[in-house]
Amino acid sequence: MTGFLRRDGARLRIVEAGEGFPVLFQHGLGGDAAQVADNVAEMAGLRRITIECRGHGGSTAGDVRPFTIGLFADDVLAAADALGLDRFALGGISMGAAIALSIGARHPDRVAALVLARPAWLFAPAPDNMRPYAEVAAALRALPPDAARARFAASDCAAMLSRDAPDNLASLLGFFGRPDPPLTAELLADIAADGPGVTEAEARALDVPTLVIGHGVDHAHPVAFARALAATLPRARLVEIAPKATDRARHRDEFRAAVADFLAATLPLRPVTEEPRP
Incomplete structure (x- = not known):
């Protein structure tokens, strides 16, 4: 329902x-x-x-x-x-x-x-483990989605995740294909900087x-x-x-x-x- x-x-x-x-x-x-x-x-x-x-x-x-x-x-x-x-x-x-x-x-x-x-x-707000989400947000704000994805995929952050947490990397790369890149960037940046309070x-x-x-x-x-x-x-x-x-x-x-x-x-x-x- x-x-x-x-x-x-x-x-x-x-x-x-x-x-x-x-x-x-x-x-x-x-x-x-x-x-x-x-x-x-x-x-x-x-x-x-x-x-x-x-x-x-x-x-x-x-x-x-x-x-x-x-x-x-x-x-x-x-x-x-x-x-x-x-x-x-x-x-x-x-x-x-x-x-x-x-x-x-x-x-x-x-x-x-x-x-x-x-x-x-x-x-605490903005823990280090949320930093990759902030990096995805920054890439989406700077470049069109395909170029932003390529930049992030070539980053040190992506290399670390590919080695240590491949499921996280796949999830993050998926954000570049969402239909509203500016909204996606806003959501990722805001929540990555926040905490439960x-x-x-x-x-x-x-x-x-x-x-x-x-x-x-x-x-x-x-x-x-x-x-x-x-x-x-x-x-x-x-x-x-x-x-x-x-x-x-x-x-x-x-x-x-x-x-x-x-x-x-x-x-x-x-x-x-x-x-x-x-």
Whole structure:
């Protein structure tokens, strides 16, 4: 099911699947609801909801600038309010994990559980692992897309990623083929310079059951970040899964299993049954 919410000049696309306990699950930078659906399987008794962030998927960019994780988090909360959701589980991949952490720290009373998958931030803005996104943004601002792609592909940054994190490199090269290069550059530059807006002390006080998912062979999502978050959040459990760069199918299967096991053990999931026919 798909719906839309208008907010601050933006038309936000809301994608839902299933019925039951609501789980708001957010995609990563450059992703959309399809990324979530690929990694979070439908479950009996679960209502999976993704609000595609401004400038992503079927959502328009709107008028508010700069793009920030806090702005995206406010959009998710506005969608939850519009849907009449007082309490929900919350999760996300990469940027989506930062959005989830931002909401969880500010509104822990509304969050039944957290899933922080492949975190790209701890607590400080503009971490070094986000620098390649800023380099892609700079290339797109300086040159037409094909020339910008060639410049980035020949850079020291691309050479490092080709060696250490080939999946990250493939993702970054994909940004050069997006239909609106100026908007893509704006999104990448703004989000790469931002952070969740959550302090370490606030994270230590976040008394919510939490699953943290991490893996290796990934420059954008250092496994050290996943381990550090799991050690900081008081009710967190860390699951390390197969790297996407080395075995994409196994990575997907282990991601899905980790999320499903955690949600089934944490949430009051009740399968939706059909009313008996007269």
